[in-house]
Structure formats: C-alpha cells, structure tokens
Amino acid sequence: MALVMTTASVPESERPAYWREAVGRALAPMAVTVRHGGPFEGRVCTERLGHLRITTIEADAQRVSRTAAHLAGATAAPAPAADHVVVGLQTAGTATLLQDGRRALVEEGDLMVYDTGRPYSLDFPERFAHRAVRMPRWALGVAEEDLRRVTGTAITGTEGFGALLANFLAPLTASVPPCAPAVAGRLAAGVVDLVATLVDERIRGDVTPAASQGEHLVLRVRDHIDRHLADPGLSPGSVAAAHHISVRYLHRLFEGEGVTVSRLIQQRRLERCARELRRAAVSAPPVSAVAQRWGFANPAHFSRVFRAAYGLSPREWREARDELVPAG
Known part of the structure; x- marks a missing residue:
C-alpha cells in the first residue's frame, strides 16, 4: 500500500517541518531548505516493490542535504538508510547532485545515482518531480570502488544503456503494479540487475555508442539462450522478458544477425x-x-x-x- 504525505492540509507555518519529516521518512534523514518565499507545496508517495522502495516527490524549489551529522546519527535499524543506493529519475525540472567531490546537472529525463551512506546534496532550483528507487547495497553486489565512480554523476536517459534503464523505470515507478510477493521479488531483482549493469557500463568507459549497446545486448541474449537451452519454456517471449525489452525490439536487435531468435534457440539445442x-x-x-x-x-x-x-x-x-x- 502506498504511503502518501502532502502539505495540502498542513498550515503554512508548519509545512517546512512537516515536509522535512516526510522526506526523511521516504528517503533518509536530511536537512531540507525551501528555496523561495511564499506558500510551499509538496507531495511525496512511497511504495514498496520487493526489497525496493520507490518514492515519487513533486514539490516546489528546495535543497536537500544528507550530512556527516545525519550519518553519525544513523541507527542500526533492520534496514538502516545508510545501507542503500538510490537511482533517481528526474521527470520534471532540473537538479544538481553533489557527492564524492563531483557536481552533476541532471535534466528532465536523466538518471542519477547516489549513496545514502555518504554525504550528498540535491538542489532543485524550480518546481520539480523526482522518482527515487532505493535498493539495499547487499542486493546490488557492486564493489565499493566501482560504486564511487558512478555516484555524483548524471546519466542521460535518451541514449545507450541509460535509455534502456530509464524507459524501464519510467512506467514502473509511475504506477507500481499490485502483484504477488514472488512477482514483486522478480521485478525488484530485474531492476537491481539493470542498475548493476549500468554501473558496469559506466566504469568501463562511460556511455558507449547506441550501436555498441545493441551489440552488447545481443551478446547478453546469446549467452542467456545458451544458459537456458534445457528450459522447454525458452522462447523469444521469455528471452525478451528476462532482458526487460519487448519481443518486437528483440527481433529488431537480431535483424542483422542472419538468424531469428527462435531459429537460434533451435540451432543451439540441436548442436x-x-x-x-x-x-x-x-x-x-x-x-x-x-x-x-x-x-x-x-x-x-x-x-x-x-x-x-x-x-x-x-x-x-x-x-x-x-x-x-x-x-x-
């Protein structure tokens, strides 16, 4: 069930404190500074998908900061905020992310990655909409040094692997589907796998050209097919679902391969x-x-x-x- 907190019915004088609590509950304890005078309006909605927490924030201009003091006050709760990584999708307005000595301008449609276990700040100079997918560090399975090379950066959501991840997250975070725990767990695992792949792509030389991304995805599909040949249910549909793409896009990827996906599965099985x-x-x-x-x-x-x-x-x-x- 979604948890929604809004300033709509809160007296104007009490809104800053209310909003600080709302953001802290949704993401992690932090300082919140409203940017402009006048009535402040904000809405935050938090939902769970397996071991992920998906938060949508729509609000007026502000700056949020998670400082060393906040980290020092973190407690050993069952899932402390300091043990999470967040992938943010900027759906309206812009943001400036600071973490690990880097400053990144994040524009509408872009992605960002930040670690709640280290200080960071997000500056939203105008009214904005932001979707944050928070995941446990243990689930991501990325080395600390690799993660630090990705945090504090903006990732374009219009090309390369960033576009693949953004296009997958946009509808999922817009309306988290009600589903059985097992299904939610598989969806969450898919998101984490995509994020881990994104980190791997970035540390291997930033964003590669779209054509290379397609070639990389073809290699991943071929490897997936070889590892699942014994599964009678292996098909273009199951392959596409495993890689979070449509069957139509899968067939388009293989247009230059000289073989259809169905034919490739049959050939490899026969071999x-x-x-x-x-x-x-x-x-x-x-x-x-x-x-x-x-x-x-x-x-x-x-x-x-x-x-x-x-x-x-x-x-x-x-x-x-x-x-x-x-x-x-």
Whole structure:
C-alpha cells in the first residue's frame, strides 16, 4: 500500500517541518531548505516493490542535504538508510547532485545515482518531480570502488544503456503494479540487475555508442539462450522478458544477425543434442533423454528438425558417429 504525505492540509507555518519529516521518512534523514518565499507545496508517495522502495516527490524549489551529522546519527535499524543506493529519475525540472567531490546537472529525463551512506546534496532550483528507487547495497553486489565512480554523476536517459534503464523505470515507478510477493521479488531483482549493469557500463568507459549497446545486448541474449537451452519454456517471449525489452525490439536487435531468435534457440539445442549423440555407446544416454534434456518436449518434432539440420535421424547420426565430421 502506498504511503502518501502532502502539505495540502498542513498550515503554512508548519509545512517546512512537516515536509522535512516526510522526506526523511521516504528517503533518509536530511536537512531540507525551501528555496523561495511564499506558500510551499509538496507531495511525496512511497511504495514498496520487493526489497525496493520507490518514492515519487513533486514539490516546489528546495535543497536537500544528507550530512556527516545525519550519518553519525544513523541507527542500526533492520534496514538502516545508510545501507542503500538510490537511482533517481528526474521527470520534471532540473537538479544538481553533489557527492564524492563531483557536481552533476541532471535534466528532465536523466538518471542519477547516489549513496545514502555518504554525504550528498540535491538542489532543485524550480518546481520539480523526482522518482527515487532505493535498493539495499547487499542486493546490488557492486564493489565499493566501482560504486564511487558512478555516484555524483548524471546519466542521460535518451541514449545507450541509460535509455534502456530509464524507459524501464519510467512506467514502473509511475504506477507500481499490485502483484504477488514472488512477482514483486522478480521485478525488484530485474531492476537491481539493470542498475548493476549500468554501473558496469559506466566504469568501463562511460556511455558507449547506441550501436555498441545493441551489440552488447545481443551478446547478453546469446549467452542467456545458451544458459537456458534445457528450459522447454525458452522462447523469444521469455528471452525478451528476462532482458526487460519487448519481443518486437528483440527481433529488431537480431535483424542483422542472419538468424531469428527462435531459429537460434533451435540451432543451439540441436548442436548440444548432436554433440551428446556422438559420444561413445557406453556413455551415451537414450535419444529421447538427450532430446528432453535440451528442451525438446516432443520426440517426433525433435526427429524431424534433427533430420532437416543434419540429413540423418538422431539414431542414424549416433550409429554413423565414427564416420561423421563434428558439426562446425
């Protein structure tokens, strides 16, 4: 259930203190300074998705700072704020992020990364909207030195891997879907995996060109297919879901690969089967067992596609193994 806190019904004189408490509860204890005079308005909404906390803030101009004093006062709660990393998506207005000696201007549509375990500040010079995805450091699994190379930086949300992450987070954080705990856990794990990949991309040389990002994603898809060949449910749909992209985009990625995703899955499965069937008779398992092991649930279908690929039935291939040249 979402927790919503708004200044709408709070007396004007009490709003700064109320807002400071609201932001502290949503993100972490920090100092809040309202930028301009006049009535201040703000709204913060916090929801949970597995082990993630997703917070949407819409408010007037302000500066928020988490100082060494705030860190010194942190307590060992079950999940203390000092043990989290935040990925922010700026959906309206601009922000200036300071952390680890770096200053970054974050524009609408950009991403930012900051660590609640070290001092940082965010300056919003005008009314803004900001979505923060807070995740436990243990879940991210990124080395401290690598994380420090990414915090305090702005990441464009219009190209490269930043665009992939921003496009995934935007609808998810706009309306966190009600779902069963198991589903929420898988979604949260997907978000964390994407963020860890983003960190890896950044430390390997900033944002690479979009074409290289596509090539990198193709390599990841091919590796995913090889690791899940035994799963009968492996399909373009499951592959796309595992990489948080649409099936249409997946097919577009493979337009220059000379093979469709479905065909690639079938080819790789057949190669694994052919390899096993070439083993010596003493150790080779039954043909049906080989087919099932590599994702072919229907023996008749397996025999048809194997003959089409190798010119022999699986049994003929096994019997002629001593005369065959291994498939290249």
